[in-house]
Amino acid sequence: MGGRRTVLRHTLAIRARGSARLTVPLFWRPLHDACLEAALDRAERECADGPARPARLSPYVRLLRWAGSRRKG
Numbered sequence: 001m002g003g004r005r006t007v008l009r010h011t012l013a014i015r016a017r018g019s020a021r022l023t024v025p026l027f028w029r030p031l032h033d034a035c036l037e038a039a040l041d042r043a044e045r046e047c048a049d050g051p052a053r054p055a056r057l058s059p060y061v062r063l064l065r066w067a068g069s070r071r072k073g
Contacts, residue, residue, distance in 0.1 A: 006047055010036060027064060034061045 012032070016024045037055035044051045057065070 008043060030061050031064055
């Protein structure tokens with residue numbers, strides 16, 4: 001890389017209240033993590049040779065995505 005460096009920083013701070021205390025860990029955190037992993041894989045593809053092992057969606061995240069797509073119509 002010849003001394004060139006890139007820093008990627010992602011900060012998420014949440015204080016879950018009410019129903020979010022249930023929905024964040026069950027729905028939003030897994031979806032968010034999958035999205036972030038995909039973004040980091042893409043960044044690594046753009047900046048280097050790509051990830052050694054690209055992230056894969058877990059069966060649970062695939063189920064959540066499927067359920068979400070069914071709700072939309």
